[in-house]
Amino acid sequence: MPFLHGFRRIIFEYQPLVDAILGSLGIQDPERQEPLDGPSYVASEESRILVLTELLERKAHSPFYQEGVSNALLKMAELGLTRAADVLLRNGANLNFEDPVTYYTALHIAVLRNQPDMVELLVRHGADINRRDRIHESSPLDLASEEPERLPCLQRLLDLGADVNAADKHGKTALLHALASSDGVQIHNTENIRLLLEGGADVKATTKDGDTVFTCIIFLLGETVGGDKEEAQLINRFCFQVTQLLLAHGADPSECPAHESLTHICLKSFKLHFPLLRFLLESGAAYNCSLHGASCWSGFHIIFERLCSHPGCAEDESHVDLLRKAETILDLMVTNSQKLQLPENFDIHPVGSLAEKIQALHGSLRQLESYPPPLKHLCRVYIRLYLQPWPVDAKVKALPLPDRLKWYLLSEHSGTVEDDI
Template sequence: MNHRRESSRMPFLHGFRRIIFEYQPLVDEILECMDPLVQDMMVSPSAVVEDDRRIAALNNLLERNANSVYYQEGVSYSLLKMAEYGVVQAAEALLRGGADITFEDPITYYTSLHIAVMRNKPDMVELLVQEGADINRRDRVHESSPLDLASEEPERLPCLKRLLELGADVNAVDKHGKTALLHALASSDGVQIHNTENIRLLLEGGANVKATTKDGDSVFSYIIFLLGETVGGDEEEVRTIKSFCFQVTQLLMTHGANPSACPTYESLTHLCLKNFRLHFPLLRFLLEFGASYNCTLHGPSCWSGFSIIFEQLCSHLSGSEDDAFSVDLFQKAETVLELMASSSQTIKLPINFEINLSHLSGFHRKRISDLFTSLKQLEHSPPTLKQMCRVSLRQHLRPWPIDEKVKALPLPNLLKKYLLIDPSSSAEAAV
């Protein structure tokens, strides 16, 4: 047992020892020769200019050591270091001198292309790809491609852009079935790491918004997780996370992502409906953008926005008095009901849809009962011409923000008011 464990460590130890005892001296010579260029690059990458003397010295050094037993390993490992520092001229000289572009770091197993991406050296990335590096190569440990690594940090956006321009496969998957887009989403914490622009670039580059991992995670799984992190969190952090989720959701939906999918735990719309008071702005955006208020796979028999809103109203108002909380809750619930009722000509409710009001106080019972009665009447009555026009106009003005487009219409203010849906209006207005 111990022998097997020790044997499994051998590749790591062997590679490390070879660096130290075998080809490290040559690497040290090369690095010392290139040190002025490396220092210039670290101080101001944009100010680095060609230094023919240094490159000539490097070429002489390579020629002197060409017969060394560990020559190729030494120059190949040096290429990894030049990729890290972004010294393109030195990398070119090393490649001409026989450096192996597929050489892996003996400890991390990253190639020079992976390292160039991680250090955000887009010019080095381009050189390596042009010199034959496999742009879609995956490392042996994590199976990350250069594009995966570029997607995971906002600072690596220049490399991400360059990789896409050079033809990287935007929808390639790792061993978990994760694409670069899913890497970008999974790496975003909404507080310190905002991969919004990385996500935008990947989507514009053709990233598949329907991609899922082997565990079933979708593009919205990560948004749902981050929204869950806002419960009871620091107020400022909560605002930052919600803002990030809003922006990314808008990007995803603009490129065809479906937030009303099945199962429910993968549905962003379902989450926002269940927590409509907390996530009201995002829910409003989803509905105005055209998200379904029912499960898009099975319809209202699976889950329905109307039943969820009434369930949440009854649950939150059980034993509650007519206080600020209940007023805010009613306003938001009424607005959501009206948004759903005004999103299509035909209301889709679950079969035998009923609500239980027995545990509510008289005030809340009557108000919820009135809302429910209005909704059932709307379902069973032919839509009025007024309602049909309202639905048609709002559908025509999609996507979000509809309200801004309504305000810009050359219509009388009374008509604009009817087309607008705001928290102070009630669901009866949709009837």
């Protein structure tokens, strides 16, 4: 194995120098080291730095000197000892030296340990801010994006000019790392995602396997089916917040392929994902495939297919609720459409006691499609478009208009999406 030779060199060649450097700083065991920001350590730091400097002067010509000070730099990065790290760098430590086990450089380690001041010191000394490790192909920005606790390092790296859209060999950017590392329950990378987007992260980033910014959200939504209710609520809230951020920065949730389209997934399970779907439509998401139109997939077809596959009865609360939510979604589609785009062969065959209501819904859409849209409908559509992004209904209610006109501008089944999340 490649790192066994590295172990031997640590033990037999430069580990004694590393131990001496740590000892000069009062560090006996880095793994069990007490916090180094206490008053006693800070007060004695000046004298410790002096001892370190004298040690380096004495050992400057010893064998394996550079390896020793470079390995010690990794320890300084881990502990956040910027002054000691600066001394080591000025005395020959190599910024590109890799840990013999993980192959991380000092910059990677500083990020993993959330040491933003150390990150800045290393970059100022010339560390490659976009360097990827040899094992996982992770850049410092990738590592910083994966944990909420590393937000300070993420901010510092972006401030120092890290390439926010750099991708690894699989096409995975820091934004995709932040999304993939989130589980919506214990790890909420919402602020990391926000910071990356504000820093210019590309919402159209796609891996070689076809993963997009919505892949993680779609996966997490699937995890809510049949799971713990409290966890499902946390996941839904996380997905809602992240979707808000992505849409605000231009992400398109309605692009094909269908299995990577958040809108399509929510339409297929509109009863379960109703709040998120309502938000998507109120935010202007296309209800058909945004690339190929209704010929690829159509929200109208999906909704009626679901209604017709659930016969139910008039007393069946679940079916009544399904029909109510379907009416809401269909109304939002209509209020967002200057001209309806119904799919070809849009025929339905509902059964059950609610078949007449389903057929009536279908007939009203057919009628809207058959005639030019009336002026009042166009006004409603354009005003709602002008008031985007979400929440449109809240903005309508704030307009200085008569209640009757506001009622017409509102979607027929308006409500507060966040109350349902």
